[in-house]
Amino acid sequence: xxxxxxxxxxxxxxxxxxxxxxxxxxxxxxxxxxxxxxxxxxxxxxxxxxxxxxxxxxxxxxxxxxxxxxxxxxxxxxxxxxxxxxxxxxxxxxxxxxxxxxxxxxxxxxxxxxxxxxxxxxxxxxxxxxxxxxxxxxxxxxxxxxxxxxxxxxxxxxxxxxxxxxxxxxxxxxxxxxxxxxxxxxxxxxxxxxxxxxxxxxxxxxxxxxxxxxxxxxxxxxxxxxxxxxxxxxxxxxxxxxxxxxxxxxxxx
Ligand code: ZN
Ligand code: FE
Numbered sequence: 261x262x263x264x265x266x267x268x269x270x271x272x273x274x275x276x277x278x279x280x281x282x283x284x285x286x287x288x289x290x291x292x293x294x295x296x297x298x299x300x301x302x303x304x305x306x307x308x309x310x311x312x313x314x315x316x317x318x319x320x321x322x323x324x325x326x327x328x329x330x331x332x333x334x335x336x337x338x339x340x341x342x343x344x345x346x347x348x349x350x351x352x353x354x355x356x357x358x359x360x361x362x363x364x365x366x367x368x369x370x371x372x373x374x375x376x377x378x379x380x381x382x383x384x385x386x387x388x389x390x391x392x393x394x395x396x397x398x399x400x401x402x403x404x405x406x407x408x409x410x411x412x413x414x415x416x417x418x419x420x421x422x423x424x425x426x427x428x429x430x431x432x433x434x435x436x437x438x439x440x441x442x443x444x445x446x447x448x449x450x451x452x453x454x455x456x457x458x459x460x461x462x463x464x465x466x467x468x469x470x471x472x473x474x475x476x477x478x479x480x481x482x483x484x485x486x487x488x489x490x491x492x493x494x495x496x497x498x499x500x501x502x503x504x505x506x507x508x509x510x511x512x513x
Contacts, residue, residue, distance in 0.1 A: 261358050265461050268293040271426045272316050279358045282306045286384045291320030310334030311386025312374040337373035369405025370395030382420050390423045391465045393431030394476040402504035413477050417468040428452050428462035434513045435475045438487050444472040479503045
């Protein structure tokens, strides 16, 4: 399977995966951008995968369905709109034409019904895990989001993280405020700056890179705990408390 990012809006990536002349798209917030990419690569849209109900992820679904008759896969949530195949935790989505089987993970936190798709070394995680950061908690608790991120963190290290936004540089600026002594982080900031200066996406990243540099996956690191405690002005006894302090700090960073 070939995977390409389709840039849309200010900073979204809609992910296209193809084999032969068929394609799927993840989170098509913008139908025009998807149609342009499909036309350019001479692809027919077979399937639409949805991670969560926000408009920048589902806004193009109706138009793509009427144009291509694509089958829609998504979470159980009316706000997503019509879904042909409702998926929940542990479900498998087999796409023989793409030679892949996705496992579905429920990853509440950003929204209560957010799901992620994992298959063929690729994770499509919407607005849950970002390169260098994580999604805002619109509907979930810190404990839920931490649990969701922990599940992603236990996937194989070479898993490629296909998140839905180009937020990496801002995320890594925050990461550096949390961990000024992290050398892998400093190296990543340099390599992302080079990519962005050349107009290239900073994603997908690998889970290994995220584990080494993303503060939201590093809440058990002594340096991260110490910095979060200093920021909060109190002792933080659990990973969830450290996560909560980091998430709230990032919101106002
Ligand atoms: Zn969202
Ligand atoms: Fe989004």
